[in-house]
Amino acid sequence: xxxxxxxxxxxxxxxxxxxQTVFSTSSLLFMSLDVDFYGYSAFCYLVTVMGxxxxxxxxxxxxxxxxxxxxxxxxxxRLILIILLGDMIxxxxxxxxxxxxxxxxxxxxxxxxxxxxxxxxxxxxxxxxMAFLSWFLSSASFLFNFWLFPSL
Amino acid sequence: xxxxxxxxxxxxxxxxxxxQTVFSTSSLLFMSLDVDFYGYSAFCYLVTVMGxxxxxxxxxxxxxxxxxxxxxxxxxxRLILIILLGDMIxxxxxxxxxxxxxxxxxxxxxxxxxxxxxxxxxxxxxxxxMAFLSWFLSSASFLFNFWLFPSL
Numbered sequence: 001x002x003x004x005x006x007x008x009x010x011x012x013x014x015x016x017x018x019x020q021t022v023f024s025t026s027s028l029l030f031m032s033l034d035v036d037f038y039g040y041s042a043f044c045y046l047v048t049v050m051g052x053x054x055x056x057x058x059x060x061x062x063x064x065x066x067x068x069x070x071x072x073x074x075x076x077x078r079l080i081l082i083i084l085l086g087d088m089i090x091x092x093x094x095x096x097x098x099x100x101x102x103x104x105x106x107x108x109x110x111x112x113x114x115x116x117x118x119x120x121x122x123x124x125x126x127x128x129x130m131a132f133l134s135w136f137l138s139s140a141s142f143l144f145n146f147w148l149f150p151s152l
Numbered sequence: 153x154x155x156x157x158x159x160x161x162x163x164x165x166x167x168x169x170x171x172q173t174v175f176s177t178s179s180l181l182f183m184s185l186d187v188d189f190y191g192y193s194a195f196c197y198l199v200t201v202m203g204x205x206x207x208x209x210x211x212x213x214x215x216x217x218x219x220x221x222x223x224x225x226x227x228x229x230r231l232i233l234i235i236l237l238g239d240m241i242x243x244x245x246x247x248x249x250x251x252x253x254x255x256x257x258x259x260x261x262x263x264x265x266x267x268x269x270x271x272x273x274x275x276x277x278x279x280x281x282m283a284f285l286s287w288f289l290s291s292a293s294f295l296f297n298f299w300l301f302p303s304l
Contacts, residue, residue, distance in 0.1 A: 041262075042255040092247065092291075099248040100255035103194040107256055110193075139244075143298075150302050 006144030008060075008075070008083055009067040013144070017061040019137045024053040024094075027130035030123050031101075042100035043124070046131060049097040053090050053134060077152050084149060087142035091135055098131035158296030160212075160227070160235055161219040165296070169213040171289045176205040176246075179282035182275050183253075194252035195276070198283060201249040205242050205286060229304050236301060239294035243287055250283035 006012040028050040037043035060083065067073040105124040108116035116124070158164040180202040189195035212235065219225040257276040260268035268276070 041258055095244065095247055096251040099251040103252035103256050104259055106193055107259060146295075146298060147302055150299055 004144055004148040006140065007148040008080055008145055009064060009073055011068055013141065014061065014064040014068055016137050016141045016144075017057050017064055020057040020134050020141070021054065021061055023130045023134035023137065024050050024057060027127045027134060028054065030127035030130060035120060035123055040104055042097075042104040046097040046101045046127065049090075049093045050131070050134075053094055053138070056086060056090055057138075075148075075152055080145060080149055080152060084142065084145050087138055087145060091138040091142050094131055094135040094138060098128050098135055101128040101131060156296055156300040158292065159300040160232060160297055161216060161225055163220055165293065166213065166216040166220055168289050168293045168296075169209050169216055172209040172286050172293070173206065173213055175282045175286035175289065176202050176209060179279045179286060180206065182279035182282060187272060187275055192256055194249075194256040198249040198253045198279065201242075201245045202283070202286075205246055205290070208238060208242055209290075227300075227304060232297060232301055232304060236294065236297050239290055239297060243290040243294050246283055246287040246290060250280050250287055253283065254280040 004010070006016060028047060031037050031043060031047055031050075035043075037047055063073070101124060105116070105121060105128060108124075109121055156162070158168060180199060183189050183195060183199055183202075187195075189199055215225070253276060257268070257273060257280060260276075261273055
């Protein structure tokens with residue numbers, strides 16, 4: 001079986017998971033610190049999704065680190081399937097949350113300055129941008145693992 | 153090389169393409185007939201994306217129909233790669249458009265009845281729902297072709 005760079009247990013996968021953790025955490029922080037995000041359902045959705053993505057990324061970051069630095073874990077069909085499904089669902093949810101946040105922010109900016117003071121809207125936009133970056137990396141993880149899967 | 157149901161040239165693929173064509177066309181029609189969609193950037197984005205998805209789906213529908221009913225086309229590495237990339241990009245764009253439309257409609261419903269008369273808002277919601285269905289099928293096409301690809 002060929003080694004797929006970026007698939008579970010490789011150092012590229014470790015880097016991807018690290019990026020996901022950083023971007024999803026910063027998206028959550030930009031949205032939730034000092035912002036009344038619960039006024040808009042799209043922002044609540046982003047916070048919920050990031051609350052799922054962060055523990056998932058951290059868990060897999062730890063597993064990848066263990067596999068690289070301590071003891072190489074063997075590929076197990078069932079384990080890769082679970083990671084694959086989790087990555088697929090979370091990457092779609094992250095994209096959905098990022099798009100919803102971006103479009104609602106855009107509408108608020110268009111509508112009226114009073115709905116969205118400049119400082120707050122910058123925070124929303126940054127949060128959406130971080131969510132997009134997190135989606136990009138989690139989608140890459142999913143595709144690398146999916147590439148590996150048929151050969152198992 | 154194994155046959156993958158749902159991959160390019162199979163009858164399941166034909167059914168998926170047919171569904172994509174129907175759902176993306178109805179999404180476009182719900183959004184654009186008698187609606188001033190150009191007032192909101194999310195709705196313009198949906199119309200643009202559907203304008204890309206519809207010709208793509210129809211082209212592949214015709215190619216699949218040719219392959220099933222007239223003459224079985226051989227798998228070509230480059231052709232599958234192009235279909236794969238097109239499906240991937242368009243499925244992500246469709247999901248983004250559907251989420252943006254859904255979240256903007258939700259915000260308009262919450263904000264005030266005057267922004268969004270009940271009849272119009274139903275149209276927006278139907279359009280978003282059709283776009284979600286189109287995304288689901290186009291994502292399935294992408295995953296089936298991606299499953300086939302490493303064995304080529």
